[in-house]
Amino acid sequence: MLERDEREKTGIRSLKVGYNRVFGYYIEVTKANLHLLQEGQYERKQTLSNAERFITPELKEKEDLILAAEEKSVELEYQLFTGIRETIKEYIPRLQKLARALSELDVLLGFAELSEQRQYVKPVFSAERKIVLKDGRHPVVEKVMDAQEYVPNDCYMDNEREVLLITGPNMSGKSTYMRQVALTAIMAQIGCFVPATEAVMPIFDQVFTRIGAADDLVSGQSTFMVEMLEAKNAITNATKDSLILFDEIGRGTSTYDGMALAQAMIEYIHDKISAKTLFSTHYHEMTSLESELQKLKNVHVSAVEQNGKVVFLHKIREGAADKSYGIHVAQLAELPADLIERAAEILHILEQTDTPVSLGSESQKSLDSVRETLQHEQDKQAILQAAETAAASQLSFFDEEPEKKKSSSASKKEKQVLDQLNGLEILDMTPLQAMNILYELQKKLRK
Ligand SMILES: Nc1ncnc2c1ncn2[C@@H]1O[C@H](COP(=O)(O)OP(=O)(O)O)[C@@H](O)[C@H]1O
Ligand SMILES: [Mg+2]
Structure with a gap:
């Protein structure tokens, strides 16, 4: 408006009305048009490189009006705001109640919709500490995977089956299975239907997990510490009504x-807590525990070998897994064929040799007998002799003709091992320490 009037009055078509924080509203005229302005009416405020800025009394008047209006509108807005706030204040408890009800409804609707879409089932809570899951699924893995592809699994646990020891090759689905049981329990307890066709569950007081970082091989030592701390937390706090998941602990x-x-x-x-426990392990030797611990049962995730390749069925079955299939996983990962062949060869040799890996009562007995012999004879020479023979036979795993290879480098290694053996205070050691040292010595010889 004002701009148009001023343009008409002065005949300057490029005349502009602008605003800045320092001078407020101004009229801007280019240097070329300055002569067209009437003397005495325009007060110069600012000089730019090719224009001048002026104010006029009329402009000032308008400015006051505009600024005052602005102030008034802010004030009015605030008044309205406080008015509404005051009115609402009375309703706050009711509104909060409504919000709570709505959010609860929202959650329940989410549960209902999900349960309907994914064919979840209503869980039954049992006071008998029983878990019966038929065709259970992992809600997330199932979602990211084609529903047809996911292999549902049962889970049965009761007072006679407190601990399930899960074995199976890498990538077979041990972790997924354990998590699926825990997630099902949590979903049931937050009031949702669960991914299964039938579900009976106890009400767990706590769920403890030691999962995941076992696969993180980057920070070996500290990972192990975290693992032990988490295990301690579970073991010290769990009750018989808890659920414990230990995924490949000790790895x-x-x-x-x-x-x-x-x-x-x-x-x-098993002996002191009796919490429902899912324990997966790659230590195959541990499956022999089933015969010693009454409430422990072996289950395994099955895999079949087809044309020398492993096919994962992701199906949980009773009993221990029979083979490790690690080499076949390496094959899936497309490691060089030569390497795979060599690994299979070594595995074959190892499988035919009785390596001292079992920590069951069997090896405990043999350790004890070693101790006894040592106590009787106190003859270090005999140990050295034994070690020498053992060393020689270890070497023969990897060499068809051990005699030929008894070269200087091998005997230097042997000498180191023998010296170390010689220096051991065997009677001061626990069986575990002895085994660890045996393991270290053997590792040295095999290098
Ligand atoms: N029940 C199942 N049905 C289909 N695929 C599965 C199933 N369980 C696991 N898998 C697939 O196998 C992969 C490896 O599973 P995971 O539980 O990590 O094996 P593990 O712990 O035995 O090494 C998963 O990422 C998933 O893609
Ligand atoms: Mg795993």
């Missing part, structure tokens, strides 16, 4: 340590 440390710890934990849980 972060050396074989014997790991296996010994895993076994001790299972025994402790």
Whole structure:
């Protein structure tokens, strides 16, 4: 408006009305048109490179009006706001109640919709500490995977089946199975239907998990510490009404340590806590625990070999897994054929040799007898002799003609091992320490 009037009055078509924070509203005229402005009416405020900015009394008046209006509108807005706020204040308790009800409804609707879409079933809570899951699924893995592809699995546990020891090759679905049971329990307890065709569950007081970082091989030692801390948390706080998931515990440390710890934990849980426990392990030797621990049962995730390749069925079956299939997984990962062939060869040799890996009562007995012999004879020479023979036979795993290879480098290694053996205070050692040292020495010889 004002701009148009000023343009008409002065005849300057490029005349502009603008605003800045310092001068407020101004009229801007290019230098070329300055002579067209009437003397005395325009007060110069600012000079730019090719224009001048002016104010006029009329402009000031308008400015006051505009600014005052702005202030008034802000004030009015605030008044209205406080008015509404005051009115609403009385309704706050009712509104909050409504919000709570709505959010609850929202959650329940979410449950209902999901349960309907994915054919979940209503769980039944049992006071008998029983788990019966028919065709259970992992709600997330099932979702990201084609529904047809997901292999549903049962789970049965009761007072006679407190601990399930899960074996099976890598990638077969052990972790998925354990998580699916725990997720089902949690879903049931938050009031949702669950991914199964039938579900009976106890009400768990707590769920403990030791899962995941076992697969994180980057930070070996600290991972192991975390693992032990989490295990401790579970073992010290769990009750018979808890659910414990231990996924490949002990993987972060050396074989014997790991296996010994895993076994001790299972025994402790079995004997002292009796919490429902799913325990997966790659220590195949542990499956012999079934004969010693009454409420422990072996289950395994099955895989079949087809044309020398492994096919995962992802199906949980009773009993222990028979083979590790690790090499076949390597094959799936397309490691070089030569390497796979060599691994199969070594495996074959190892399978035919009785390696001292079992920590069951069997090897405990033999350790004890070794101790006894040592106590009787106190003859280090005999140990050295034995070690020498053992060393020679170890070497023969990897060499068709051990005699030829008894070269200087091998005997230097042997000498180191023998020296170390010689220095051991065997009577001061626990069986576990002895096994660890045996393991280390053997590793040295095999290098
Ligand atoms: N029941 C199942 N049906 C279909 N695929 C599965 C099933 N369980 C596991 N898988 C697939 O196998 C992969 C490996 O499973 P995972 O539980 O990590 O094996 P593990 O713990 O035995 O190494 C998963 O990422 C998933 O894609
Ligand atoms: Mg796993």
